[in-house]
Amino acid sequence: MKIYTKIFAIICIGTMLVSCGNADDDVNFDLxxxxxxxxxxxxxxxxxxxxxxxxxxxxxxxxxxxxxxxxxxxxxxxxxxxxxxxxxxxxxxxxxxxxxxxxxxxxxxxxxxxxxxxSQIFNNNAVLVLDLSNSVLSSSLDELKSASVGFVNSVMPENTTDSFKMAIYWFDGENKLHDLIPLTASKPDLVAAIEGITDNISKDPSTDLYGAVIKSTDIAEKLLQESTKNNSIGAASVVIFTDGTDQASRYTQNDALKKVENANPNISFFTIGLGGEIDADILTQIGKTFSVFAGNKEELETKFNDISLKVSQQANSxxxxxxxxxxxxxxxxxxxxxxxxxxxxxxxxxxxxxxxxxxxxxx
CATH class of the missing domain: 2.60.40 (Immunoglobulin-like)
Known part of the structure; x- marks a missing residue:
């Protein structure tokens, strides 16, 4: 048998203490x-x-x-x-x-x-994608920032390691997935980037949710390809937060769902929905690993914690x-x-x- 000089073990992601468990369970979701x-x-x-x-x-x-x-x-x-x-x-x-x-x-x-x-080489890349459209910035930005910081603190290892990294992106109505902070192993840098978000960060009040799904999947695919070089085993995860539906209509719902469905099986997808204007069915399909929903902004931190808990459980299994x-x-x-x-x-x-x-x- 081939002798591997590097072995990696980890996961990709998701849990739910309430809300919605999805069909893509861990028994069949294998690296x-x-x-x-x-x-x-x-x-x-x-x-x-x-x-x-x-x-x-x-x-x-x-x-x-x-x-x-x-x-x-x-x-x-x-x-x-x-x-x-x-x-x-x-x-x-x-x-x-x-x-x-x-x-x-x-x-x-x-x-x-x-x-x-x-002995394990942890090549895990997490991509956190935040909806910073006008509705979020005007009504729930502080709660989102607090929940996102908690997510980073829970998911990132206590001791910095190049084998576990995270990148944070955000979207509004533009045809662009904005880079808040590129892939890094530094927890303090991730926290600082989140705390630096202001309510004037966005110039387009619309919501390009489907574009964000497509673009973040492409990013995860590239990160996974890089992390699995030199006989390593890799995994990636995409966690998307939104408080509404796609309004930009730049991409179709079918385009977004196909992108997720056809993605590398080593990529986990998770969604966090907030409020009454979301489409829970669509978010459940996008977050095919797990989805959670917060009825109001006060529940956001709990829902982000639900996801981060399963991240740790996945890694340690x-x-x-x-x-x-x-x-x-x-x-x-x-x-x-x-x-x-x-x-x-x-x-x-x-x-x-x-x-x-x-x-x-x-x-």
Whole structure:
């Protein structure tokens, strides 16, 4: 198997404590465009592990001499919600060689099994898109700025890292997605850019919502392409806030929805709607990962927090699981099953690895 020098794990995005959950759930929304179990498959019936209440979707795997096996995967429940915070002690490893009728359990302590988040390269780009048309600037700007600052503080890591970046754009009625701050890993710079928004920033009081959807998707596609170079795995997210419908009529509704539907599957889409003038159905289709709606400006911060909470859960539901295999050079290709238990529920996935060149010990 190819040895990857860089492994990335993260997500893209969205939650909702009220409002509207959408059809594009986490079970099928996998990095690399994989569905269900990703690169894995259901475990052999000889293990008799029972029904999967947790879904392990393998994103990538590789081996490192003298004998380490590394599996990158995402854990979700059957409803598609991410499962963060698992530890190595909650995993059981099973191996099956050519002389084994079924699988043998591998001791996690003897095999030095571990969850290695520090080994992951986080190439995640978030694009926050704000409606700064006249209706927002005149009635809810302060609340939007406060909610956006809270979003940045919740989503961006405490310690600055080039593997997690955000850009902020805004739109009004112009045929342009305005750059508030380009892609950066600096949380203070993002916060300063938001706090610097004034009520005279816009010169066109209309709303080019569909244009903003199309342009922000193009930006996310380019960012994703850049972040997945050099054998990295990448994800991007687009979070769009608006308090109304498209008024500019520069682009069609169908154009915007097709853009989202045909986007790279590693891009997550989220929408936050405010007030009674929005079209909740259209925003739900644009925010195909998750959408939330605030009835008034006082609820904005809560809705932004709903989204940021799921961002963190998504990121922490990816695991790089590593262990030292007892298989040695000459054993050829071996089957591997990984089971995880959380309370009364469990899930498992099966794959295979080559032990060519394996000797004793692990790095």
């Amino acid at each position: 690399n465009g994989l569905g269900g179990l990703g690169k894995g498959k259901p475990v052999d019936k000889c293990l008799n592990l029972g029904e999967n209440d947790l879904i392990l979707s393998i994103q990538e795997q590789y081996t490192t001499l003298p004998g380490k096996v590394s599996i990158l995967f995402k854990v979700s429940d059957k409803e598609g919600s991410p499962v963060p915070g698992l530890t190595a002690s909650q995993f059981t490893i099973y191996e099956q060689g050519r002389n084994d009728a079924c699988f043998n359990t591998i001791s996690t302590s003897e095999s030095k099994a571990r969850i290695s988040p520090n 990816f695991y790089l699981f590593e262990y030292c295999s007892p298989k040695r050079d000459g054993s050829g290709e071996n089957n591997l099953a990984i089971q995880v238990k959380k309370g009364s529920v469990q899930g498992a996935v099966q794959t295979k690895f080559s032990a060519n060149g394996f000797t004793g010990g692990c790095e």
